[in-house]
Amino acid sequence: MVVKVYGPAYASPKRVLVCLLEKGIEFETVPVDIIKGETQNPDFLNLQPFGCVPVIQDGDYTLFESRAIIRYYSEKYKNQGTDLLGKTxxxxxxxxxxxxxxxxxxxxxxxxxxxxxxxxxxxxxxxxxxxxxxxxxxxxxxxxxxxxxxxxxxxxxxxxxxxxxxxxxxxxxxxxxxxxxxxxxxxxxxxxxxxxxxxxxxxxxxxxxx
Amino acid sequence: MVVKVYGPAYASPKRVLVCLLEKGIEFETVPVDIIKGETQNPDFLNLQPFGCVPVIQDGDYTLFESRAIIRYYSEKYKNQGTDLLGKTxxxxxxxxxxxxxxxxxxxxxxxxxxxxxxxxxxxxxxxxxxxxxxxxxxxxxxxxxxxxxxxxxxxxxxxxxxxxxxxxxxxxxxxxxxxxxxxxxxxxxxxxxxxxxxxxxxxxxxxxxx
CATH class of the missing domain: 1.20.1050.10 (Glutathione S-transferase Yfyf (Class Pi); Chain A, domain 2)
Incomplete structure (x- = not known):
């Protein structure tokens, strides 16, 4: 399953992208334009009720908050790619x-x-x-x-x-x-x-x- | 080993206390008076360089930042007391x-x-x-x-x-x-x-x- 990352042009989503690259996890990006108000569209707010990027979709699993997402993938794929959580x-x-x-x-x-x-x-x-x-x-x-x-x-x-x-x-x-x-x-x-x-x-x- | 929790009178350390109680982990508290400037004393800054509470000491292990401490104990004692991290x-x-x-x-x-x-x-x-x-x-x-x-x-x-x-x-x-x-x-x-x-x-x- 390819992970969809919303808002790749912005700084916080880049935390997610660099983590996915370190872990060797395939992803695709979905552009979101904050200045044009796209994070306030009903469809986006349905994914992220606070109207912020990033959000990820991984099959039918949706997660937001960049530091939550990087913890999630670092743990889910603990033994793949760079270990980002320490050994003990x-x-x-x-x-x-x-x-x-x-x-x-x-x-x-x-x-x-x-x-x-x-x-x-x-x-x-x-x-x-x-x-x-x-x-x-x-x-x-x-x-x-x-x-x-x-x-x-x-x-x-x-x-x-x-x-x-x-x-x-x-x-x-x-x-x-x-x-x-x-x-x-x-x-x-x-x-x-x-x-x-x-x-x-x-x-x-x-x-x-x- | 009894966990020492610094600054129990303040709100953020209370996150740690309630977590330790949920997990059934023994602790003792060490009063710290922020108003009197005790978080800026050299001894305290040696434990917590930003001069904030809480800090914990668990044997020779020191940890600060309340939300880091509650994650640490929830994971270290995953199968003791209330499970605070979800099952999957x-x-x-x-x-x-x-x-x-x-x-x-x-x-x-x-x-x-x-x-x-x-x-x-x-x-x-x-x-x-x-x-x-x-x-x-x-x-x-x-x-x-x-x-x-x-x-x-x-x-x-x-x-x-x-x-x-x-x-x-x-x-x-x-x-x-x-x-x-x-x-x-x-x-x-x-x-x-x-x-x-x-x-x-x-x-x-x-x-x-x-």
Whole structure:
């Protein structure tokens, strides 16, 4: 069964795509245009009542929320492709911990930066310079903690690549690219090496080419 | 090994406590006073570099982020106490989905309400009436989606109590209690029945008595 992924052009669905590529799971993508309001169409809301991407359909199974989807496939195909959950329950606990850190400590600030630097005009509001400055300061503090962590282990959850690292890819790509904030990564030796490592994985390069 | 839980007086650590009670796991609590700045002490930051509660220590294993901790114990003791993850991989996917919905769609609004209605003065800032009104409106919309969902299944992830429901307990308790916003729950028949069900579980009653 080929997995259908809705909204491949956006950052959160790219979490799902890179995970499926790491796991060697076949998929096809279904374009969704948020700006044109397609996530608010009744058919889409039937799949995802909050009107967000991504959603996946896998036969008659539907799932939304990118971090739920990547957990689902990493577990369902535990022994296929890259193991993204760690080898033991204790390792998996640390994967979950850093995946939650990504969601609650890292994402809110990088999301605000992306929203105000990249998408404000397309979404019809004025970028708020104060939000941009505060978000950058907060993200820098989070990255200082990452720097300390990554000076002790190669990846966030330990010496193995996991969902915790993978989940950072889409928005950090915006940060070093279109947002022109690469210094936040490059100013930190271990974060910089970690970013080079994870962003050069064939799976992520393939997502960027899609 | 008795699990040490830091910060039992606060809402997020209560997610961990109710989970440990459901699983029948022995624990002891370690008080932490956020207002006095104890989460910013070097010893605490050594356990939790972001300066937040909860943290657990289980022998020499340390873990933070409440939703990571509850996943860890639900999986580690899968066959002990209440099964909080569903029986199949597909059920677990839906548990993950609704746990993510709680974290990303429900929590931000209820957290803002709690912050501005309950904790602004203790934290030394002025409650913002506009934030309160907007957060309540957004939370109401989320609860409309919950109402539709709960008209089709007894609990969020299906006809079984899971981490997805459990994770709502601490902040919803503030909402119906100290925040005096119980109407948001009671105005919705299925949400109201769901709340009565989950908040009357012996595990949650015990957490409230601690």
């Amino acid at each position: 329950i204790d390792e998996k606990g640390l994967v979950e911990q850093w995946l939650e850190v990504e969601a609650h400590n890292y994402h809110p600030h990088i999301y605000n930066l992306a929203l105000h630097i990249l998408f404000a005009s397309a979404l019809g509001f004025e970028a708020d310079q104060k939000v941009i400055e505060e978000s950058e300061q907060k993200l820098a503090k989070v990255l200082d903690i990452y720097e300390a962590r990554l000076s002790k282990s190669k990846y966030l959850a330990g010496d193995f690549f996991s969902l915790a690292d993978l989940s950072h890819l889409p928005f950090t790509q915006y940060l070093v690219g279109a947002m022109k904030k690469e210094h936040l990564i490059r100013d930190r030796k271990h974060v910089s090496a970690w970013w080079d490592d994870i962003s050069n994985r064939p799976s992520w390069k393939k997502v960027l080419q899609l | 991989i597909d059920e677990k996917g839906l548990v993950e989905q609704w746990l993510e919905v709680e974290a990303h769609n429900y929590h931000p609004h209820i957290y803002n309400l709690a912050l501005h209605i309950l904790f602004a003065s203790a934290l030394g800032f002025e409650a913002d009436q506009k934030v309160i009104e907007e957060s309540e409106q957004k939370l109401a919309k989320v609860l409309d989606i919950y109402e539709a969902r709960l008209s089709k299944s007894k609990y969020l992830a299906g006809d079984f109590f899971s981490l997805a429901d459990l994770s709502h307990l601490p902040f919803t308790q503030y909402l119906v209690g100290a925040m005096k916003k119980e109407h948001l729950i009671r105005d919705r028949k299925h949400v109201s029945a769901w709340w009565d069900d989950i908040s009357n579980r012996p595990s949650w009653k015990k957490v409230l008595q601690l």
